Amino acid sequence: MSEQEKDLSEIMQVRRQKLEKLQESGVNPYPHSFERTHFSQEIVDNAKQLMEKEVAVAGRLMSIRGHGKVGFAHIMDSQGRIQLYVRKDQVGEANFATYKLMDIGDIVGVTGEVFETRTGETTIKAAKIELLTKTLRPLPIVKEKIEDGERVAYDQFADKEMRYRQRYVDLVVNPDVREVFITRSKIITHMRRFLDDKGLLEVETPVLQPIYGGASARPFVTHHNALDVELYLRIADELYLKRLIVGGFDGVYEISKDFRNEGMDRFHNPEFTMMEVYVAYKDYKYMMELVEEMVSYIANKIYGKTTILHQGREIDLTPPWKRITLFDAIEEHTGHNLYGKDLEQLRQIAKELKMEVESFWREGKIIDEVFSEKVEPKLIQPTFITDYPVELSPLAKRHRNDPNLVERFEPFMVGGEIGNAFSELNDPIDQRERFLAQQELLELGDDEAQMLDEDYLRALEYGMPPTGGLGIGVDRLVMLFTDQASIRDVLFFPQMRPEKSG
RNA sequence: GAGGGUAUAGCUCAGCCGGUAGAGCAGCGGCCUUUUAAGCCGUUGGCCGAAGGUUCGAAUCCUUCUACCCUCACCA
Numbered sequence: 001m002s003e004q005e006k007d008l009s010e011i012m013q014v015r016r017q018k019l020e021k022l023q024e025s026g027v028n029p030y031p032h033s034f035e036r037t038h039f040s041q042e043i044v045d046n047a048k049q050l051m052e053k054e055v056a057v058a059g060r061l062m063s064i065r066g067h068g069k070v071g072f073a074h075i076m077d078s079q080g081r082i083q084l085y086v087r088k089d090q091v092g093e094a095n096f097a098t099y100k101l102m103d104i105g106d107i108v109g110v111t112g113e114v115f116e117t118r119t120g121e122t123t124i125k126a127a128k129i130e131l132l133t134k135t136l137r138p139l140p141i142v143k144e145k146i147e148d149g150e151r152v153a154y155d156q157f158a159d160k161e162m163r164y165r166q167r168y169v170d171l172v173v174n175p176d177v178r179e180v181f182i183t184r185s186k187i188i189t190h191m192r193r194f195l196d197d198k199g200l201l202e203v204e205t206p207v208l209q210p211i212y213g214g215a216s217a218r219p220f221v222t223h224h225n226a227l228d229v230e231l232y233l234r235i236a237d238e239l240y241l242k243r244l245i246v247g248g249f250d251g252v253y254e255i256s257k258d259f260r261n262e263g264m265d266r267f268h269n270p271e272f273t274m275m276e277v278y279v280a281y282k283d284y285k286y287m288m289e290l291v292e293e294m295v296s297y298i299a300n301k302i303y304g305k306t307t308i309l310h311q312g313r314e315i316d317l318t319p320p321w322k323r324i325t326l327f328d329a330i331e332e333h334t335g336h337n338l339y340g341k342d343l344e345q346l347r348q349i350a351k352e353l354k355m356e357v358e359s360f361w362r363e364g365k366i367i368d369e370v371f372s373e374k375v376e377p378k379l380i381q382p383t384f385i386t387d388y389p390v391e392l393s394p395l396a397k398r399h400r401n402d403p404n405l406v407e408r409f410e411p412f413m414v415g416g417e418i419g420n421a422f423s424e425l426n427d428p429i430d431q432r433e434r435f436l437a438q439q440e441l442l443e444l445g446d447d448e449a450q451m452l453d454e455d456y457l458r459a460l461e462y463g464m465p466p467t468g469g470l471g472i473g474v475d476r477l478v479m480l481f482t483d484q485a486s487i488r489d490v491l492f493f494p495q496m497r498p499e500k501s502g
Numbered sequence: 503g504a505g506g507g508u509a510u511a512g513c514u515c516a517g518c519c520g521g522u523a524g525a526g527c528a529g530c531g532g533c534c535u536u537u538u539a540a541g542c543c544g545u546u547g548g549c550c551g552a553a554g555g556u557u558c559g560a561a562u563c564c565u566u567c568u569a570c571c572c573u574c575a576c577c578a
Binding site: 009010011012014015063065066067068069070071072074083085087088089103104117118119121123137138139140141142143144145146152153154155156157158159160161162164165173215216217218236258260262263265266267268272274416417418419420448471472473474475476487496497499 | 503509511512513514515526527528529530533534535536537538539540541546547568569570571572573574575576577578
C-alpha cells in the first residue's frame with residue numbers, strides 16, 4: 001500500500017494540494033466540533049415554520065453545482081439531504097474561496113437562513129460554510145434523477161466485493177443499504193423488548209468454551225495461553241442457558257454471536273447472530289406461540305402490519321401459523337409415509353424419489369434428507385414442522401405420546417428454516433444415553449456429532465424443571481424482514497478473504 | 503469441495519473474427535448570481551486483476567494463479 005501511497009492517482013494528489021492551500025489560508029481542515037441545530041430532514045419537513053429562520057446543519061457534500069460567484073450543493077446527514085445556496089456576496093470573499101476548495105465527500109457545517117428556490121426546493125442560504133473534515137479520497141458518487149416520481153440512480157456503486165470490503169463507502173453512497181441496517185437494529189430492539197415484556201432475563205454466557213455443544217457443527221478452535229488449554233468458540237448458547245434454568249431463573253435469553261467453522265454461502269456466515277430463549281415450566285407448544293407472537297409483534301412494530309413482502313411474495317405472519325408433523329409433511333409432499341420404516345425401506349423410498357443416499361446414512365439422516373429436499377423448499381408461508389425422530393435431536397425431550405419422537409419444532413418460511421425449538425430434555429439418564437449415541441456417531445466419523453458434557457449432566461442431575469427452549473437465526477429473520485436474498489447484505493462486514501494476498 | 507460467470511480510468515461501462523485504449527460521470531482550467539443527472543468551451547487521467555505462452559503484433563486467443571459473484575453439496 002505504501003508504494004501506492006507514493007504514487008497517488010492524480011485525483012488524490014489534487015485533494016492533497018487543496019488541503020495544503022486550505023491550511024495556508026488559515027483554515028483548519030480538521031476542527032474539533034460543530035454546533036448543529038437541525039437535521040436536514042427536519043428542515044425539509046418543517047420548511048414553513050422554519051422559513052427565514054437561521055439553522056445550522058452538518059454533513060457530507062454530495063453534489064456541487066457552481067455558477068460563478070454562486071453555488072448550489074447538497075449536504076447529506078444521517079436523516080437525509082438538503083440543498084445549500086452559497087453566494088459570494090453573502091459568505092464573503094475568504095469563505096467563498098474556502099468553499100471553492102471543497103470537494104464532493106467533504107464534511108462541512110453550514111449556518112444560514114431557510115428559503116425556497118424558484119423550483120420550490122427547501123434550501124439553506126449559507127451565511128457561512130465551514131470545513132469540518134477534508135476528505136482525501138473521492139467518493140464513488142451516485143447521481144440521481146427523479147423520473148415519473150421514481151428515483152433513478154446513475155452510475156451506482158454496485159461492485160459487491162467493494163461494497164462488502166468498504167462498507168463505509170457503500171453506506172455513504174447507497175441509502176437503501178443504510179435502511180436495511182437500521183431495520184436490522186430495530187428488529188433486535190423489538191425482539192429484546194418483547195422478551196423483556198415477558199419477564200425474561202437477558203443474560204451473557206461464555207463465548208470461549210472448553211466443551212462445545214448445543215448444536216451439530218464444527219467449531220473454531222483457539223488456545224488460552226495462561227491456562228494452556230484448547231478452547232472452542234461457541235457454536236450455540238444452549239447448554240449454558242439451561243444451566244441457568246437449573247440455577248433457578250424462570251426464563252433467560254441471550255442475543256449473541258455464534259461461530260461455526262463451515263462453508264459460506266448466501267445463508268451462512270462463519271459468525272452469525274443467534275437468539276436463544278429458555279422458559280421454565282413450559283413446553284414446545286408454548287414456544288410455538290412465543291415464536292409466532294414475537295415475529296408478528298416485530299412486523300407490527302416495524303411495518304404496522306403482519307404481512308411482509310419478500311422476494312416478490314407476500315408472506316402472512318399473522319398467528320396462528322400452520323402446524324404439521326414432520327412425517328405428515330413428508331407424506332403430504334411425497335406421498336410416502338416414512339414413519340416406522342426401517343433402514344432398508346427408507347433407502348428404497350429415497351431411491352423411488354430419485355435421491356442419492358450415502359452408504360453411512362442412518363434412518364434419521366435419510367428422513368432429514370427427504371424432508372429438506374422435497375418439503376422444505378415448498379414451505380413458503382410460515383409453518384411449524386413438529387415431532388422429529390429421536391436420533392436427530394439429542395437435547396430434546398421424548399414426545400409425550402410416542403417415545404420414538406421428540407417434542408421439537410422448526411419454524412419455516414420462504415423455503416428455509418429460521419429457528420429450532422424443543423421441550424428440553426431434563427432426564428439426566430436419558431440425556432447421558434443420547435450423548436453416548438452421539439459418541440458412537442463421532443467414532444463413526446461424523447465430525448459434527450455432539451460432545452459429551454459431564455458438567456452439563458451434573459447440572460441436570462441437580463434437576464432442571466420442565467423447560468421450553470428456542471433458538472432463532474436473527475440474520476435470517478432480518479433477511480426476511482428487509483427483503484434481502486443474501487446474508488452478506490444484512491451483515492455490515494461479512495466474512496471475506498483477506499485483501500491483497502500474493 | 504464441484505460447475506458456471508466477472509475482473510478495462512476514481513465510479514458506471516464500451517472495446518466485434520488479434521493491429522497498440524474509448525464514452526458518460528467525477529477531476530482540472532475557463533464562462534456563468536435560483537441550479538439540481540445544471541449547462542457551454544477546453545483538458546488531464548490507464549502495467550486493460552497477476553504471471554507465463556502463441557504471434558511480426560495480445561485488453562482481445564491459450565495456460566496457470568488471485569479475488570469476487572451465482573448454482574450445487576454440508577451446516578442456522
